Amino acid sequence: MKRAAEQLAGYPFENASTHTSATNLVYLQTLIMMALESDNHGPATMRGQAGPSRSEWLGRAAGVASQLEINVVKHRDSLLTGGDPDSEDRLGRRVWWVLFILDRWHASSTADLLKLPENSVVLLPDDLSLLGESTYHLARLSFIIGHLAAILTTTKTPETNVMAPSNPASALLGLTIAGEIDRFRESVEQTWGALSLVHLCYHHCHLLIKRLNPNTEPTELIGHAFKVATFLNQYSTPITPLNHHFAALSAMTLCELVEVEKTKEEAIKGIGQISEALGTRRGFAGNEESMGWDSAIRELIIATKSKLQSTGGAEAELLGGLRGLADAAIKEGAGADNAKYDPTFLTRYGYLTALGQGTYKGR
Structure with missing residues (x-):
C-alpha cells in the first residue's frame, strides 16, 4: 500500500x-481502490496506524472526479445507444456513482462531512441499465444516507444538535427522513427476493434512522438489527465493501439490546447469527486472523x-461453549440501568468511529 501511495503521489507531477x-x-x-484497501485495515486506519485514512483517499478521489466532470452527461443518447458498454462516458459515470455511494456510507458511519455535494449528480432513468438494478437502487438509497450524514454532523454538540429532544425541528426531521425510507421501500418491496443487497441496505438505513431519534424505544430497533444479522448469515448474501457497515451497526445495537429485558432474547439470537457468520466468513471480507473490522x-x-455467561441463567445456556474475554462496557456510563439507555449514542460520532476508536467499549 505504501509503494502504491508513493506512485500515486507522483502522478499529478508528471x-x-x-x-x-x-x-x-x-x-x-485507483484512488477509489486505495480507499477500499484502507478500509480493509479497519480501526487501524482511523487511528492513523496504517497509512492515509479512507476519508483522505475519498477526498482526493472526489477532487479528481470533480475536475474530470465525469458526473456531467455530455451525450445522453450514448448512455444507451453507444456500441461500447465500457466507453469512457459510461465507465466514467459508473465510477462517479461508486464514489458517490462510498462517500455517503463513509460519512454516515463516521459523522464526517460529505465529499460530494447533494446536487453533484442526478439519477437518470438511463442509469438503471447502466448500473444494473441492484446498484441503481443502492444509489437511490445513498441519497437518503447522505441526508442522515448531514444530520449526524450536527449531533456532536448540544448547541448544534438538530435531533436533540429540546429542538422543535427534531420531530419534523425524523418524520421527513422516515418518510423517505418508507417511500423507497414501497418502490422496491416487490423485488426484495431478487435484490438481497438492497433489502439489507434498507434495514441498515432504517436502523440508523431510528437511532437518530432520541425517542426511539429499544423494541423499535430490534427488528431491523435482527434482520441485518440474519441476512449476513446467509450464503446468498454477497460480499461487498459495505458489509462491515451492516455488521458493525447491527452488532453494536444488539449488544446494547441484550441489556433490555424486552429485547434480550431476540438480541441474543441476533448476536449468535453474526457470530456464526464471522466464523464461517459468510458475508464478510475479513478472516479469522484479520485485524480489520x-x-x-x-x-x-x-x-x-x-458478560452474559458471567451472569448465568438462560443466556449462558444459549451461548454455551464460547470463549471468555475481559469485561467490556456496552454503553458509556449506562451499565445495566435501562433507564439510561440512549438510542442515539452511536450516531454522535458515527458507528464505525465509535467502534474503531474504542469509544463504544469505554476504552
Whole structure:
C-alpha cells in the first residue's frame, strides 16, 4: 500500500501531455481502490496506524472526479445507444456513482462531512441499465444516507444538535427522513427476493434512522438489527465493501439490546447469527486472523457473550461453549440501568468511529 501511495503521489507531477482522459480515469479508479484497501485495515486506519485514512483517499478521489466532470452527461443518447458498454462516458459515470455511494456510507458511519455535494449528480432513468438494478437502487438509497450524514454532523454538540429532544425541528426531521425510507421501500418491496443487497441496505438505513431519534424505544430497533444479522448469515448474501457497515451497526445495537429485558432474547439470537457468520466468513471480507473490522466486531461480540455467561441463567445456556474475554462496557456510563439507555449514542460520532476508536467499549 505504501509503494502504491508513493506512485500515486507522483502522478499529478508528471508531464501533462501524457495524461489522457483514459489515464485520468484509471488514476481516479485507483484512488477509489486505495480507499477500499484502507478500509480493509479497519480501526487501524482511523487511528492513523496504517497509512492515509479512507476519508483522505475519498477526498482526493472526489477532487479528481470533480475536475474530470465525469458526473456531467455530455451525450445522453450514448448512455444507451453507444456500441461500447465500457466507453469512457459510461465507465466514467459508473465510477462517479461508486464514489458517490462510498462517500455517503463513509460519512454516515463516521459523522464526517460529505465529499460530494447533494446536487453533484442526478439519477437518470438511463442509469438503471447502466448500473444494473441492484446498484441503481443502492444509489437511490445513498441519497437518503447522505441526508442522515448531514444530520449526524450536527449531533456532536448540544448547541448544534438538530435531533436533540429540546429542538422543535427534531420531530419534523425524523418524520421527513422516515418518510423517505418508507417511500423507497414501497418502490422496491416487490423485488426484495431478487435484490438481497438492497433489502439489507434498507434495514441498515432504517436502523440508523431510528437511532437518530432520541425517542426511539429499544423494541423499535430490534427488528431491523435482527434482520441485518440474519441476512449476513446467509450464503446468498454477497460480499461487498459495505458489509462491515451492516455488521458493525447491527452488532453494536444488539449488544446494547441484550441489556433490555424486552429485547434480550431476540438480541441474543441476533448476536449468535453474526457470530456464526464471522466464523464461517459468510458475508464478510475479513478472516479469522484479520485485524480489520471483522476482528473489532468479533471482539465486541465475545466480550458481550462473556458478560452474559458471567451472569448465568438462560443466556449462558444459549451461548454455551464460547470463549471468555475481559469485561467490556456496552454503553458509556449506562451499565445495566435501562433507564439510561440512549438510542442515539452511536450516531454522535458515527458507528464505525465509535467502534474503531474504542469509544463504544469505554476504552
